[in-house]
Amino acid sequence: MPHADDPLTERIKSDLIARLKTAVGAVADQLGLPAPDRPQVYLEVPKDRRHGDYASNAAMLLGRAARQNPRAVAQTLLETLELSGTQVERAEIAGPGFINLHLKPTWIYDALREVVRLDEDYGRSRAGGGQKFQVEFVSANPTGPLVVVNARAAALGDTLAGVLAWAGYETQREYYVDNMGTQVDTLGKSFELRLRELLGETIEFPEGCYPGSYVIDIAKEFLKERGEAGARRLLGIDDEKARRRELAAHAVERIVAGHKDQLDRYGVHFDEWFSQKSLAESGAVDRAVTTLRKHGHIFEQDGAVWFRSTTFGDDKDRVVVRSNGEPTYFALDIAYHLNKFERGFQKVIDLWGPDHASHVTRMMAMTQALGYPQGTLEILIVQWVRLLSQGQLVKMSKRAGDFVTMEELIDEVGKDAARFFFLMRAAESHLDFDLDLAKLKTADNPVFYVQYAHARVSSLLKQAAQEGFAPQDLPVEALSRLTDPSELELLRKLSYLPEEIAGAAAAREPHRLTRYAIDTATLFHKFYDSCRVLGAEPEVRDARLVLVDAARIVLRNVLGLLGVSAPERM
């Protein structure tokens, strides 16, 4: 239902959809079409402007369901459709049976006024109705530095969370710290060996330990902090398990701190750093298994405890407690997600790497087995990134050995380019990242293209201010001096921002925003090229200043969501 706080485009659209629904219902009655066969009604923005501001395919869908000629159905529909008191100027049937709606030209000036009025809140909507969502992302193992794919996930997760928040979902960003298990033990061992090495022992560094130089850095730092005596005291603990645990805890802490630093620098801030260890220590795993058992999804076999995930479509059942009594990683994940569900999120969205893609099915199984509706958990797979330079694959890293780190990437191309480039692609698409292009501080680089538009806008407004002109609160009549096609195209694009954001949120596709940003920048440049602002006759100049200001607002808001800076000068 339309609401006074909704963005103008949303109000217009939902009002029209409601009317269309009524008409479709009436026509369906006439045709004797039972309720389940009635099409869902929606409006789309036609690619071609000549097809109106909105188009509906309802007649074609109705026609198919009732085995009637779509154009004839469209005719009936149009006669039934009540459009008085709306912004629609004319409605027509086109092509195979589309109903194209043309709005009165003045609505666009209302939209412009709204952009300027809402300013830094322009783009927000209530589409999400305040539902509580969680986005969990990055969640890298604290056994080494963040790498390039983490940077991709960080950009996608952060902007997805931002887009959801703007679309009216209450959104939390969470990072899961995997601070226990085999990998952490291995880290403890690697750390110990490096320490001993630094203290003069001859060490054969074994296969399977972490060879990256970051472990040596941590060891060096540790020595500096605690001194040789402190280090020897720790290494002197006889019980290997206890000793390693302590060492591992220290190394994990350092590494997680490093992750935080890099993410901070990247503009990504989490609301919650959730510790796997504290979860495990709280007895959550037992509770989770007990809950599953209560629902009848647990069985014992070969001395292990299994979750019967095949009940929910998995291709095999999964162990949750090993025969040695240790819970599996999956068991921890069940406990973790149960915890999330119990925190009251209507939707939990996880961003995972492709190496975990095969776990999706068992996670969905678990969600249902715990009694939560399907769809409570959504898992988005973020595909690998390949770095290219001069057409060659870049693989080696100074610090980590096999992988290029997130830190190196940011050092190399900067936060803005990194985030923008990652956000230009859909999460699930394999991505070749062109380092040379991202590094260019010039024309060819799309991120600079958009930033340049913002800088140009800012510069123009500054110039205007120097000449004593500023954007004013103009009525629709004054704004209707904007009639050039380039002005109207830009204005129309600006008016779509709330829908664009709500759409990106609903589809979980934050990458749509980079395209929107590029399109907006293009339309601004075109406008700038064909219309003078300063020096135009006063009424036109004043109207154009408002448009320029609106472009500034939109570019700034979008860049903000992308986590890319909006410079006033470049």
Place this chain on the structure above:
RNA sequence: GCGCCCAUAGCUCAGUGGAUUAGAGCACCGGCCUCCGGAGCCGGUGGCGCAGGUUCGAGUCCUGCUGGGCGCACCA
């Protein structure tokens, strides 16, 4: 062998519920600055991996094939 992801212009990718004429950037060719930032604008070359199917209509849905990526632990 099984499962998942991907395949659109020379290259990297969009294509948002199936819909009227498939887009952008890079690359290449040709134009536009006495004027608010030419880091811009305008024009041109060029494409849906293959084969079927469903439909009034398929880049989009279904099946098969081919090519590439990732998984298939009582590791995480």
